[in-house]
Amino acid sequence: MIKLSYEQIAEKIKEKTGISDEEIEKRVNEKLEQLAGLVSKDGAAHIVANELNVNAFEAAAGPMKLNKLMPGMRNVEVVGKVRQVWEIREFSTAKGSGKVGSFLIGDDTALARITCWHGQTDKMSGLKPDDVVKIVNSYARENNGRVELHLNDNSEIEVNPAGVTVEVADNLQQGGMEAKRKKISELDENDNSVEILGTIVQAFEPRFFEVCPQCGKRARQREGVFACEQHNEVTPDYSYVMNVIMDDGSETIRAIFFRDQADQLLNKPREEVLQYREFKDKFDSVKLDLLGQMMKLTGRVTRNSMFDRIEIVARKVDMNPDPQEERDRLNKELGNEASTQP
Numbered sequence: 096m097i098k099l100s101y102e103q104i105a106e107k108i109k110e111k112t113g114i115s116d117e118e119i120e121k122r123v124n125e126k127l128e129q130l131a132g133l134v135s136k137d138g139a140a141h142i143v144a145n146e147l148n149v150n151a152f153e154a155a156a157g158p159m160k161l162n163k164l165m166p167g168m169r170n171v172e173v174v175g176k177v178r179q180v181w182e183i184r185e186f187s188t189a190k191g192s193g194k195v196g197s198f199l200i201g202d203d204t205a206l207a208r209i210t211c212w213h214g215q216t217d218k219m220s221g222l223k224p225d226d227v228v229k230i231v232n233s234y235a236r237e238n239n240g241r242v243e244l245h246l247n248d249n250s251e252i253e254v255n256p257a258g259v260t261v262e263v264a265d266n267l268q269q270g271g272m273e274a275k276r277k278k279i280s281e282l283d284e285n286d287n288s289v290e291i292l293g294t295i296v297q298a299f300e301p302r303f304f305e306v307c308p309q310c311g312k313r314a315r316q317r318e319g320v321f322a323c324e325q326h327n328e329v330t331p332d333y334s335y336v337m338n339v340i341m342d343d344g345s346e347t348i349r350a351i352f353f354r355d356q357a358d359q360l361l362n363k364p365r366e367e368v369l370q371y372r373e374f375k376d377k378f379d380s381v382k383l384d385l386l387g388q389m390m391k392l393t394g395r396v397t398r399n400s401m402f403d404r405i406e407i408v409a410r411k412v413d414m415n416p417d418p419q420e421e422r423d424r425l426n427k428e429l430g431n432e433a434s435t436q437p
Contacts, residue, residue, distance in 0.1 A: 103165070104140040110271045111149045119143065158229070162204035164244070167236035171244060173233070175200030175207065176261040179410070182334075182353065183312055185217045197243075198222055200230075201263035207231070208243040215246040221309065222254065224355075227261050229253040241287060274393045276424070280345035284405050286396040291407065292387050292416060293343035298382040301357060303372045305331035333369055337361075339385065341392070349399075349406045350392060359412035360390075391416040 105119045119140075126139040134142070142148075196216040198209050209230065211219055222228070232250045233244040241286035248253070274290040275303045282289065307315040307323035314321040315329040321331045339350050339358040352360050361368060361381065371378045391413040399406050 101137050102348040104137065104144055106146050106160045106200055106283050106409045108140075108147060112147055114147075116158065137322075139303065150320040160204045161200070161202050161207045164207060164235050165204075166235055166242055168235040171198070171233045171235055172229070172231045173202075173204050173207070173244065174227065174229050174256075174259060174261060174265050177224050177228060178206060179224065179355065180219065180311075183219065200228060203262050208238075208241070210243055212246065214248070215250060217238050218246070218252040220312070227255050227259055229259065236314045238287060245381040277337050278340065278345040279343045279348045282348065282396050282405060282407070284396050284398045288393065288395060288410075289342060289407070290391065290393045291348075291349075292389070292391045292421065293341035294387060295339050295385050296347065296387075296403045297340035298385040299338045299373055300378050300382070301333045301337040301368065301371055303333045303369075308332040333372060335368065335372075341390065349404070350394070350409055351406055352409045352412070356412050360385075360409075360414065362414060388414065389416060390414055 129153045179199040276290045393411040394409045
């Protein structure tokens, strides 16, 4: 079921009728007073919309802007530019096994995660940042307070459709919301987009693994040769993942950096990072240089069931956080704390 907030209903009323925010607020308050607590403010807004012949649930024809997505929407069509692609994972549960993969797209209003299940993961093959994608017949779900799109068997992805361009604002986060700053000790395994600031106290060598050079999926060795599920026997390329331990004075946490984020962490070209696969001893000086460096990290928290601990998977890495910005943030937090003291 689609759930609309008061702000979303009011925006739809204003869009369809041209009534001002003040007039909408007045009508809704009158309805609340008339019904004497029998409805919520959202419910009163629905009534006002109906009285004005405004269908708050009416879907727009053609592609939707990403900031208009709402949980429960079906047959959603969007157009966006790929910002990030995550690796496809295989999983096994009591109900069976399968695959899941996801990528992040953006437009001029927001970012949104696109999740592909099972056979739909094949449609992610070859996707890379800055590709434009048109997605048809997806459905919207809420995940940790953010709306994301999922692809079912009838969904379609068209890559770089002719004549379609997309501009993406630089300062957007997923769902158009800023990542919430937290201390490491405050992190929860359900945090989907958080920001932490800390110091690197330990760094580990990159772990390299074989991938298909055509689609980027994991290539596995079978009978002496490497094979990709989609492209069969291949001569593999290599990708990598790297871990560090961060400390912010409240607690420590292991941070995980897949290829693109590892490149941001190390500030080195990919060709140079790949050399460490054969010359591991050359990475010792890189590890030493990382120790003691301050880092601002945006990512999602996950639980490592093997070691029963939470970890953070990096989405965006800033190795040069602005000192003045951090001082201003700290002063604001201290000011807010002082204002709440009795």
